[in-house]
Amino acid sequence: MSAESAADQFLDYAAGALPMFLVGAEYEWKTGPKPIEVGSSSLTGLLSEATRGIRHRKVLDQIDTQIVVSGTRGKSSTTQRLDDVFNRRGYDTLTKITGNHPLLIHNGEVHPIERRGPRTTLYENISLIAEFVPELDAYEPDDVAIFENQGITEYTTRLFNQRLTDPDIIVLTNVRQDHTDTLGKTRTDLARSFARSVPAGTHVVSGEQHPVLHEYMQKEIERRGGTIEQVDIPDEHEGLIGSETIHAVNAVLDVVGEPPLPAEEIESFLSAIQPTWIELEDGLIFNAAEVNDVESTEMVRRVLVDDECITPFVYLRRDRRGRTASFAQYIELLFERELIDEAHIGGANTRAFAENVDVPTKCHSQNADPEQVLTELFTDGRPVILMGNTVDEFMREMQASIEQRVKEKRQAASASEAVDISEQGSAEATKPKDHE
Structure with missing residues (x-):
């Protein structure tokens, strides 16, 4: 029983x-x-x-x-x-x-x-x-x-x-x-x-x-x-x-x-917790893929830029078809409002995504080099917002590339500051001294 x-x-x-x-x-x-x-x-x-x-x-x-x-x-x-x-x-x-x-x-x-x-x-x-x-x-x-x-x-x-x-x-x-x-x-x-x-x-x-x-x-x-x-x-x-x-x-x-x-x-x-731009030598970037829904992504976009034109990179996952569909609608809305000129698409099913949106798109394959893709995103000189999905090895490598560029930018700034201080010290040392 x-x-x-x-x-x-x-x-x-x-x-x-x-x-x-x-x-x-x-x-x-x-x-x-x-x-x-x-x-x-x-x-x-x-x-x-x-x-x-x-x-x-x-x-x-x-x-x-x-x-x-x-x-x-x-x-x-x-x-x-x-x-x-x-x-x-x-x-x-x-x-x-x-x-x-x-x-x-x-x-x-x-x-x-x-x-x-x-x-x-x-x-x-x-x-x-x-x-x-x-x-x-x-x-x-x-x-x-x-x-x-x-x-x-x-x-x-x-x-x-x-x-x-x-x-x-x-x-x-x-x-x-x-x-x-x-x-x-x-x-x-x-x-x-x-x-x-x-x-x-x-x-x-x-x-x-x-x-x-x-x-x-x-x-x-x-x-x-x-x-x-x-x-x-x-x-x-x-x-x-x-x-x-x-x-x-x-x-x-x-x-x-x-x-x-x-x-x-x-x-x-x-x-x-308010989003702020990450400053790289190439330009401004923010990883909004971590929030991975369109309403949250739009809130992030508004806090960052409001009506300024951006370059979006949407990363797609094969097991998130509903999310992919919602981002297709979102990208079309941004294009209609003249907030983007084109969209960069990466991950799975990029061709199907591109064929179903009335927006100029550039597709990046799943085997693409994240470092190279990151460089291409700044070609137009606009701020870049990453969207869609973040749980993937490609996106982890892209985030690592962003962090490495931030580190390099800080090291360059520190080196430049050290040179300025050194030159200022040399100038003070060679400056003629007044004597009474």
Whole structure:
């Protein structure tokens, strides 16, 4: 009977699921000395985890406040900031960061998570919660558990919220045009996927500022028994990168009865993360491929240049067809607005991209030399913005080439300054001295 019950529960969990759940890293993390190994993603492992369902719910009930961070962009950095704020305020904190370099942070102590096998599964959270939550319950301060939602489909996002965690608060960072292959073709589809993943009784803090999308999500979430508030961004922070996520932290603090972040801390954070040009001998460049969705890329472009003409380099990946389609539309929009004269395209399927946009393009093969491509990007003398995808050996080599050119420029400047000082000293030494 136990095996039959476990099998039935597994079928309930797994209906409509993908065979594996792969997620991408959004943030680079420093790791600590104590790794944690998480379990197998095999069918046997999943059945074993399913039998722990009742015990898992009881463990979750021990946590005073559960926060889940969801959305398209900025999940990892927002999760980290929430962890930092609650830890500094004396809470007992347990935080799970997902991605290719997953971490678990307990009261500021960082544990890298080592997975057995190449797959990333949602079910690894069960063993992590079972191991660490009892430690939370043993402390006197109020405890807070913060989880980054690692689902990349509507089903897995909902499963994470409704079965693997029990959030009091969900922070929705934003709704950007990415993961369109798995979460929906349009931003409205993406908003629907996020809204449908909210359990009854959960309060949502939404950083998404689009009024139509917010109204749509509000109706959907309230219909399901949840509540939602839209993050209020003051006029002086309007349009700044990361403004919706830092003010989302303040909204969460308000929900749990904590005072807001000091104004100077917010200003310092926003100032530190605003994009600035990298100056090379050839010209100005910025790597916006790390944000990898068109809305975030456009925000970066506006902060950097506003209406100045640029040279875009869009790097494509074969496994990101939805992202490729959205960047094709974005490049056409920039061309129509006379913000670009041509586009440089690299990576996979460059010919198909070029044939489907009404924009002059120059294609660079996957075997191209990143150093040579970088030189060609500055031919027209315009600022260069890298876009699209950054997780690829080609883009890593291009970033290394940029860093090397920055180093060479600084060395040349230092050498020039040393020569100037030397010549000035020589001139002073040979200057005739006045005698009384």
